[in-house]
Amino acid sequence: xxxxxxxxxxxxxxxxxxxxxxxxxxxxxxxxxxxxxxxxxxxxxxxxxxxxxxxxxxxxxxxxxxxxxxxxxxxxxxxxxxxxxxxxxxxxxxxxxxxxxxxxxxxxxxxxxxxxxxxxxxxxxxxxxxxxxxxxxxxxxxxxxxxxxxxxxxxxxxxxxxxxxxxxxxxxxxxxxxxxxxxxxxxxxxxxxxxxxxxxxxxxxxxxxxxxxxxxxxxxxxxxxxxxxxxxxxxxxxxxxxxxxxxxxxxxxxxxxxxxxxxxxxxxxxxxxxxxxxxxxxxxxxxxxxxxxxxxxxxxxxxxxxxxxxxxxxxxxxxxxxxxxxxxxxxxxxxxxxxxxxxxxxxxxxxxxxxxxxxxxxxxxxxxxxxxxxxxxxxxxxxxxxxxxxxxxxxxx
Amino acid sequence: xxxxxxxxxxxxxxxxxxxxxxxxxxxxxxxxxxxxxxxxxxxxxxxxxxxxxxxxxxxxxxxxxxxxxxxxxxxxxxxxxxxxxxxxxxxxxxxxxxxxxxxxxxxxxxxxxxxxxxxxxxxxxxxxxxxxxxxxxxxxxxxxxxxxxxxxxxxxxxxxxxxxxxxxxxxxxxxxxxxxxxxxxxxxxxxxxxxxxxxxxxxxxxxxxxxxxxxxxxxxxxxxxxxxxxxxxxxxxxxxxxxxxxxxxxxxxxxxxxxxxxxxxxxxxxxxxxxxxxxxxxxxxxxxxxxxxxxxx
Numbered sequence: 001x002x003x004x005x006x007x008x009x010x011x012x013x014x015x016x017x018x019x020x021x022x023x024x025x026x027x028x029x030x031x032x033x034x035x036x037x038x039x040x041x042x043x044x045x046x047x048x049x050x051x052x053x054x055x056x057x058x059x060x061x062x063x064x065x066x067x068x069x070x071x072x073x074x075x076x077x078x079x080x081x082x083x084x085x086x087x088x089x090x091x092x093x094x095x096x097x098x099x100x101x102x103x104x105x106x107x108x109x110x111x112x113x114x115x116x117x118x119x120x121x122x123x124x125x126x127x128x129x130x131x132x133x134x135x136x137x138x139x140x141x142x143x144x145x146x147x148x149x150x151x152x153x154x155x156x157x158x159x160x161x162x163x164x165x166x167x168x169x170x171x172x173x174x175x176x177x178x179x180x181x182x183x184x185x186x187x188x189x190x191x192x193x194x195x196x197x198x199x200x201x202x203x204x205x206x207x208x209x210x211x212x213x214x215x216x217x218x219x220x221x222x223x224x225x226x227x228x229x230x231x232x233x234x235x236x237x238x239x240x241x242x243x244x245x246x247x248x249x250x251x252x253x254x255x256x257x258x259x260x261x262x263x264x265x266x267x268x269x270x271x272x273x274x275x276x277x278x279x280x281x282x283x284x285x286x287x288x289x290x291x292x293x294x295x296x297x298x299x300x301x302x303x304x305x306x307x308x309x310x311x312x313x314x315x316x317x318x319x320x321x322x323x324x325x326x327x328x329x330x331x332x333x334x335x336x337x338x339x340x341x342x343x344x345x346x347x348x349x350x351x352x353x354x355x356x357x358x359x360x361x362x363x364x365x366x367x368x369x370x371x372x373x374x375x376x377x378x379x380x381x382x383x384x385x386x387x388x389x390x391x392x393x394x395x396x397x
Numbered sequence: 398x399x400x401x402x403x404x405x406x407x408x409x410x411x412x413x414x415x416x417x418x419x420x421x422x423x424x425x426x427x428x429x430x431x432x433x434x435x436x437x438x439x440x441x442x443x444x445x446x447x448x449x450x451x452x453x454x455x456x457x458x459x460x461x462x463x464x465x466x467x468x469x470x471x472x473x474x475x476x477x478x479x480x481x482x483x484x485x486x487x488x489x490x491x492x493x494x495x496x497x498x499x500x501x502x503x504x505x506x507x508x509x510x511x512x513x514x515x516x517x518x519x520x521x522x523x524x525x526x527x528x529x530x531x532x533x534x535x536x537x538x539x540x541x542x543x544x545x546x547x548x549x550x551x552x553x554x555x556x557x558x559x560x561x562x563x564x565x566x567x568x569x570x571x572x573x574x575x576x577x578x579x580x581x582x583x584x585x586x587x588x589x590x591x592x593x594x595x596x597x598x599x600x601x602x603x604x605x606x607x608x609x610x611x612x613x614x615x616x617x618x619x620x621x622x623x624x625x626x627x628x629x630x631x632x633x634x635x636x637x638x639x640x641x642x643x644x645x646x647x648x649x650x651x652x653x654x655x656x657x658x659x660x661x662x663x664x665x666x667x668x669x670x671x672x673x674x675x676x677x678x679x680x681x682x683x684x685x686x687x688x689x690x691x692x693x694x
Contacts, residue, residue, distance in 0.1 A: 126677060130685040139692075198635055205641040206648055214652035216674065229635070232587075233627035241620070 040248035049250070051257040054095040056106050058118075062147045066128060067140045068120040069147065072110055079113025080370050082181050083148055085157045086118040087141060087172075089164035090273065091223055093265050094118055096349055097162070100258055103350050108359035114366070117148050117157075119165075121267065129216045129271040133280075134294040136273065137168045138175060145172075145179055158366055160184040163319060163345075164277075167287070170327070174299045177306060182369050183333075184362055186311045187345055189323035190301075190330065193285045196320030198230050203282035212271040220266030230317055259350070288330055307335035309365050311358065316345040337365070548574075562664050569661040572654040579643075579650035586643045590630030597626045 062069035088094035097118070098106040109116050119141065124131075131139075148157055159180045161169025166188025173180045194200050211218060228235045246252040286292040292299045308331060312324035321340065328336040339361060343354050548571055555563040601622050605612045612618050634640050663673045 126674070127681050127684070129678070130682055195636075201636055202641060202644065205645045207645065207652070210649055210652035214655040216678070231628060232631055233624050237627075238624050241624075 037248045044248060044250045044253055047250075049254055049257065051254055051261060053100065053258050053262055054098045055101060056098050056104060056110065060120075061117075061151070062144055064140055064143055066122040066124060067144075068122055069144045070118045070120055072106060072116040072118070074113075074115065075107075075110045076113055078115045080115060080158075080366065082154060082156065082158050082366075082370055083115040083117055083152050084109065084366070085145055085148055085159050086116065087159070087161045087165035087169050088119065088121070089162055090121050090136070090269055091164060091266065093262065093267065094120060094162075095265070096262050096346070099262065099350050100255070103352065103355060105349055105359050108355070109363065112363040112367075114363070115152070117144075119144060123267040124217055124270045125268075126216050129212075131270045132272045133168070133171075133276045137171050138295045138297075141168065141172050142176065145176075149179065155179075156181040158182045158184070160186070160362070161188055162349075163187050163189070167281070170301070170304060170331075171287070171292070171294060171299050173306065174301055174303045175294065175297060177303055180306050182366060183304065183306055183308045184311070184366070185308065185324075185327065186358075187313055187316055187319045187324065187348060188310070188327065189281075189319045190327040191285065191288045191323050192282045193288075194320055194322035196322045197316075197318060199226075199318060200282060200320075200323070202226075203278055206278070208275045208278035208283075212275045216271050217268040218271065218274045220268050223269065224264055224266050227318075288326060290330075301330045302332040304331040305333055307369050308333045309337050309339070309362065311339045311341065311348070311361070313343050313345055313348045314340050315343060315347075318345045335369075565657070565661050565664055569654070569657040572650070572657040576647075576650040576654040579647045583643045583647040586634070586640055590627060590634050594623065594626040594630045597630070598623045601626070 056072055058070040058072045060068045061071045086094070086097070088097070098104045101107070106116065106118075121136075145157055145159075149155065156179050159169050159173060159182070161167070161184070163186075166185040167190065169183065170185060170188065170190060173183050192200060192203075215222075243253075243256050246256075280286045280292055284291075287299065288301070290298070290300050290302070308328065310324065310327050312319065312321060314321060325338065325340075328338050341348055341354060341357060343351055348354055348358055552567070552571070555561075555567070598619075602612050602619070612622065659674060663675055666673050
């Protein structure tokens, strides 16, 4: 190092200068990249974005009050003798099953030649606040299944339920087993006595009567807020950070916006349905104990004797595995199967990996059990319950 | 105003209850002004002005405000019958007209005195507590003090033709205050994990630095560590009895407030040709029962 003060000072400055130049160069490069990305993002956001959901065409073939029955237009010859009746949950909308081309369970069913009907609970108004689970299961569902049976000339339908819709479906199958040929349950809670899920923990401490008395119907916004509070950092922060990181990617933005449109499309929940669901199911857990009653009729799960396929998700934060894995042990079916997939509550339907797993499994399982109604399940040897934890995309062994 | 302040300084009229009340009120607000910069939500001194100046400005403002209030309210004896007669000042001896005002004013000053005494005991030292606990403590102090005192007024028995309407209005206000308090507590509980997550993140960064990994240079990695810590803290909180209890209390307070508010709104809507929720609910229930009857027959 030079002893001359001036040179000494310059010697000191040189490494600082070099570091400073490096920092400035990095900042400049980052800045240039950022500007480029922002320009692309601007083009994406201000350009034509395709964010429509539920693209598959259908007809409304039956309406009762606010509830509608959709019949999806076949895209090929019907290859299944028995039509499939799908019951979605009353929280969020059934459009999730038909989110977009390439991620549509509905399209996969139609491509396989299934004659597909789906119930649409629509948007309850204050007029619907006195409707109970009895009215939805033993009322609307029963009327619509009767309609499908009459329309198709069949004696029974295949029934598939999703989440709360699956809970309804198993109740219906216990009340009217003669009308159900095969039952498919997906992410369906039947046992509510678990601490695995936050909803179960919270539901036990809330006063359902107070909420219903205050609001009538439970607003969809409050339900949305409750779901966001399940994991605030991920659902309110990280999700949008991820969006910003990919804001210049048109496909990503379109998929993201579609999902946002679906996830915040929350109808209100009829007050009495909410009250009954919280008290009889979350708090008293009556269903799996065979003590639940609808319209004065007790639901005995042992009366569910048709073949049952029970699919649930290992990383489901809404319906934990403990809520689903006791189902097959509680019913009277001899032909029953559990499948646990390595995914989450929504991912089971929309993840690109599970698209190759979930819908094909249902399609093949139903096909094996399709056929003329005079073929009884007793002719087929009883299938042991199998429990597989399979990673999405992994081939069946 | 300066003369009034001088009178106060010299302690004139200190024997009267209202003067004592004024003094107590002024002391309270002066102390509040001193405490203000120490609170987490204190305003920042305007640019270029030192903080002490801003604090002095706040003190002067609050003191002047109370001095103005004293000047605006007639000194004891001017209007109020008995004292006026005794001192011969003012001469307006209509106690039956001004007594309610006097009672209100003296009652209000008495409340101020009580608040200042309560506040002096419970305003926390922000040096010793975490911000979250401080906020919770302050909110409890403010809302409970405020609630206790005002609840007494809101729960006064109402008289006359409009008594039921007034009762319902007061009930709606009281329930609103309770809901605000419960909501505030809930939000404080909900924001607790942030501080802990940040501390844990700092420890993680320190640990990684000791291992030779310079995380701070990589904003993405820092962010991922932070969001993971936040998630872990929140998942712990969301299962805790503290959270579920706070949630349940907030929902109960919300329900009480909505019910009270709806009853008040129905009073207001009575004169307007608009059906209320209650009217429609009665109609919907009848329709529902009719449909059920029709389905069973």
